[in-house]
Amino acid sequence: MKSPAIDPVTVEVIGSALSSIVEEMGEALIRASYSTNIKERRDCSTALFDIDGNTLCQAEHIPMHLGSFLGLIPHIMKRHPLQDMRLGDVFCGNDAYEGGGTHLPDIVLAEPVFVDGVVTFWAVNLAHHADFADRGHAHIYQEGLRIPPVRLYRAGELQNDVMELILLNCQVPRERLSDFRAQMAANRLGVERLRSLCGKYGRTTVLAAGEALQGHAERKMRAGIAAIPDGVYRFADKYDCPEIEGEFDVSCEIAVEGNSMRLHFDGPPQIRAGLNMTYTALLSTVYYAVKAIVDPSIPPNAGLARPLHVTAPEGTVVNCVHPAAVNGRLSLCQRVVDLIFGALGQAVPERVAAASNGACFSITFSGRQPKDNALWVYLETIGGGSGARPMKDGLDGVHVHMTNTSNLPVEALEIEYPLTLLRYELVDGSGGPGRFRGGMGLRRVYRAEAPCRVRVDGARFLSAPWGLAGGAPGGKASVTTRAGAVPFERGHGGLRAGEIIDIVIAGAGGHGPPEARDPRHVVRDLAEGRIDARTAREVYRLEIPEVPTP
DSSP states (O other), X not given: OOOOOOOHHHHHHHHHHHHXXXXXXXXXXXXXXXXXXXXXXXXXXXXXXXXXXXXXXEOSSXXXXXXXXXXXXXXXXXXXXXXXXXTTOEEEEOOTTTSSOSSTTEEEEEEEEEETTEEEEEEEEEEEOOOOOSOOOSSGGGSSOOOOSEEEEETTEEOHHHHHHHHHTOSSHHHHHHHHHHHHHHHHHHHHHHHHHHHHHOXXXXXXXXXXXXXXXXXXXXXXXXXXXXXXXXXXXXEOOTTSSSOEEEEEEEEEETTEEXXXXXXSXXXXXXXXXXXXXXXXXXXXXXXXXXXXXXXXXXXXXXXXXXXXXXXXXXXXXXXXOOTXXXXXXXXXXXXXXXXXXTTOGGGOOOOOOOSOEEEEEEEEOTTTOOEEEEEEEEOBOOOOOSSSOOOSSBOOTTOOOOOOOHHHHXXXXXXXXXXXXXXTTOSXXXXXXXXXXXXXXXXXXXXXXXXXXXXXXXXXXXXXXXXXXOOOOEEEEESSOEEEETTEXXXXXXXXXXXXXXXXXXXXXXXXXXXXXXXXXXXXXXXXXXXXXXXXXXXXXXXXXX
16 A cells, blocks of 8 residues: 655654654663663664564664664564454564574564554664673674574563563573563553554554655765765685684675665674674664765665665675574674774765774673672673764774663672772873874773682774774784682683783774874873873874983
8 A cells, every 4th residue: 555645744753653662661671670781881772673573773872782673573473363363462683693683692572563453663772681691602602592583472461481581591680571571661651652643644654754764864874975086896714703813804895886886795704703794783783884974964764775786695704694603793893993994984975983892892701799699790891992084083982883782880780799899091102193083092990809710802803993094903802810710711711809801902993194193182182191201202203302312
């Protein structure tokens, strides 16, 4: 049935309402959650979908989570016919292969929205449940509980046996149960807001607005691509992480043809480590990176994907197949962003930033609380340098690209867990020199107050984030332990009480030749301790007298 004509003002009003709904859902989830990973670090996302599983709107939370949203709705409808769904049904899933997810800690709840007795939309949210710690990552079966799309609620009634099965496989079930309740509250809020919107404008009008918004996003994406010179652009980079020996190569080829774009990625065969990417993870990465370069104002809905054609060989790290492990896939997704930026930087250098820290640098502690012997799990993803831009310095100590979480405040960390944060600081000199300086990385130094296991995921230990247009690379990452800590092997290790782990996150690349930097900015950097006198003289060519050593 053809959608009725709808005026642009109504489309804009309904589009703003949809954006407001997903943002309100996100705030409800964050405020109602129990775990520090959600209530403090905001590691969650919310979205609305049409009946076919097309994204109508996603809140401005974490781009990576679109990958899990993309796959879940089709998997639900394949297993559960629409005619069998009832008001109050809620579906739960996380599996990377049978549930449309991208890794197991990201658990999605999806609720069909009934309007006039018909399933019309989906209210969806995702929360990263910081559990499944101290696991192996040779294959997916080691990484946690795999949940295909199942009914968690049936006609509004919690399926207690399903919930008990999930909680029995979690190390911190109290947190999980409370966070599930927060997810349910967020979805119910979205359902009510959507039904209210349809009550005001009519079901067919809201559906028509959704189609119009997707068409608008497609047109903006096509117009932005058409402004890029036609051609084939290639870029390659190296990837390293604690789980593997050495480095491997990843590459992309981007063909711009009129108002469409073809992106092909390649890498080595999938490996026995948790960094492999599913195809939906690759898609969400591409959609983010291309949107960021082509036109950041494009609405975040399914329409923006229509001009993009994405391919990668099956069975590789950039498009893995069952049973590859995927827990740390986000760091490799960050490197895919670097590939896209590096390739399109050849076509539109005035729009592209230098390489950022190139990782989702996460550290997971787990152990038992000294006071009651209860299990605890603490996950932190740490920011680093953001790449220098064509007209501005990069940002210091931030999350970049595919991850958008906050840090865990020191006070919350030390109240909740037997850990002490000894140092939390920017790493001087880690921003790549250039006309515009790359952002500086971060250092966090933890002391264990009780025995615990530790897992470190990250990248850029061996290769540095590259600069653009003559800019220099940023500083590399490092992890060191002190006071006789248990030796780390492939990112795993342990700390006894009083032992310390020192984590440094990479900086970012600079943009433009360093000698072109405004001398006033060099003086400011020197005064603020961002660079030393030798760097000011030798790299930036600032004429300052040498101070003789006593």
